[in-house]
Amino acid sequence: MGRLLITGGAGFIGSNYVHLAVREHPDWEVVVLDKLTYAGNLENLQPVKDRITFLRGDIASPADVEQAIAGADAVVNFAAETHVDRSLLDSRPFVRTNVEGTLVLLEEARRAGVKRFCQVSTDEVYGDLSGTDRHSVEIDPLRPRSPYAATKAAAEHLVFSYGTSYGLDVVVTRGSNTYGPYQYPEKIVPLFITNAVEDKPLPLYGDGSAVRDYMHAEDHAAGIDLILHRGESGQAYNLGAGYEISGLEVAARILEALGKPPGLKRFVTDRPGHDYRYSVDAAKAEALGWKPKWSWPQGLEQTVRWYCRNESWWRRVKERLEFRQHERQWYSDR
Known part of the structure; x- marks a missing residue:
């Protein structure tokens, strides 16, 4: 891989992945696109600022995405509104970024000839497991119960639709609480x-x-990196520490x-x-070699x-x- 676009790379999990990418793949050209909303922070990228290209922009803006995605071999989409509490107060920013923004990214990725698109999702799309002792697996139906989780599930459906309808190489990760x-x-x-x-x-x-299910950010980033490289196109992969x-x-x-x-x-x-219980079965990702440290x-x-x-x-x-x-x-x- 030559050029990687990481959206939302100044946020929490995104910045942890940027650190991993420049450390583990020093030959990559890493481009970070981030709107720098309240949760985005350039200080998160300070240790690697000389190793990346940073662009401030909105994934829901086709012009911003067109500029950032030019020449990219792959995209990892972390950009999202993520806090359930905030989605209960006002869900509109969640629809704009998580749904409309993902659609813009997919369309620009298709036009730009991106070779792989990795969507970072969440275990919250499965809904509440309280009252059971089971663990969510990737073939389970999606039953989101908050506006946040609903927008993440909608984004997944868009991602998989672009794989089916346009032949875009897509993978999805569903991470537990990080x-x-x-x-x-x-x-x-x-x-x-x-x-x-x-x-x-x-x-x-x-x-x-x-x-x-609490998972350290470094383990989450490592799982995403593995799925980016080795995940089967059109598939989702759970990531959780157990x-x-x-x-x-x-x-x-x-x-x-x-x-x-x-x-x-x-x-x-x-x-x-x-939701009183989330829990995922990460055996599918573990079969590819991922293991939380x-x-x-x-x-x-x-x-x-x-x-x-x-x-x-x-x-x-x-x-x-x-x-x-x-x-x-x-x-x-x-």
Whole structure:
């Protein structure tokens, strides 16, 4: 591969993948296209800024995409609105970026002769598994239950349709809940870490028993890279670490790691339509050679250390208007 376009590369998982790409594939020409919304941060790319070409632009803009995709051999699409809570407040940005933006990318990829298109999706497209002990597999029907998950499922259908209708070489990854360096502190792990450092409450929805499969960002990035290279065209691949962890355990481990009192846990009104369990079977990706390297305890410890060492990074983020407005709008009445 000569030239790779990474959309959303200044975000959380995207920036972790950019770091992997320049480290593991030094001969690649890496182009990053990012709109730099509230969750995009050029500081995430600072360590590799001399190894990439960065373009600020919107995947829903054909002109921006046409410029970025020129000469690309492959596209990995991370660009998305991703926070379920925000989608419950206003789903329109999710439709624009996750659905319309993916369509623009696919159309421009077809016109530009891109050899492979990798869509980064989510395990949330499967819907809630609470009350069962099963794990989602790739042939399961998609039953999204939030506006966020619905737009990601819609994007997948578009991706696969371009494979069937136009012969575009497409693959999809469905990753579980991801944590690690550079994650915007509205999601549970960085929110709980940074709140604990500040001696602020850790808000737990309902009774805190909702379970997620937590996967380190480096493992997620490695899985995406493997599927980009070895995944079968027209197929989806689950990526998950196999650690089913409740919100209560996330809070308890973080408070323990930081030496903070259990009393910082605060139970708040549950999220509307809250899915209480996600879990994926990643055997299909593992058959290609992917295997997570980070255990949950080790990965969380590394992540806590990263946020403690990079306090100036997250304090700048939390001081911005976008963060403070969402925090006030979402949590003030809970």
